[in-house]
Amino acid sequence: MRFTHHIFMCINQRPKGDPRGCCANNGSEQLQKFFKQEVERLGLKGTVRANKAGCLDHCSFGPTVVIYPEGIWYWVGSEKDVTEIMERYILKGEIVDRLLIPD
Ligand code: FES
Numbered sequence: 001m002r003f004t005h006h007i008f009m010c011i012n013q014r015p016k017g018d019p020r021g022c023c024a025n026n027g028s029e030q031l032q033k034f035f036k037q038e039v040e041r042l043g044l045k046g047t048v049r050a051n052k053a054g055c056l057d058h059c060s061f062g063p064t065v066v067i068y069p070e071g072i073w074y075w076v077g078s079e080k081d082v083t084e085i086m087e088r089y090i091l092k093g094e095i096v097d098r099l100l101i102p103d
Pocket residue numbers: 010011012013021022023024054055056057058059060062064
């Protein structure tokens with residue numbers, strides 16, 4: 001099966017107090033589940049895949065996602081952000097500027 005998009009969300013967990021921080025301590029596991037729910041809600045199952053990822057090396061921006069094939073990076077802070085990425089970027093190809101992680 002071929003997917004149009006893969007959404008990889010970091011769910012890496014580090015001990016609290018680790019100076020590098022981590023996405024899991026900022027709610028990324030719940031947000032990754034919500035990406036999956038949104039894929040279903042929008043009827044994209046089989047077309048778009050929401051995957052868990054280990055550290056994506058953008059820890060200070062976390063929770064972090066990278067979406068392929070474009071290789072676009074977003075910071076995702078809430079379920080509202082997930083919905084905006086799904087409805088604007090995945091469905092329409094619009095860049096969600098306010099959530100972009102700079103190169
Ligand atoms: S811990 Fe999430 S990008 Fe490193």
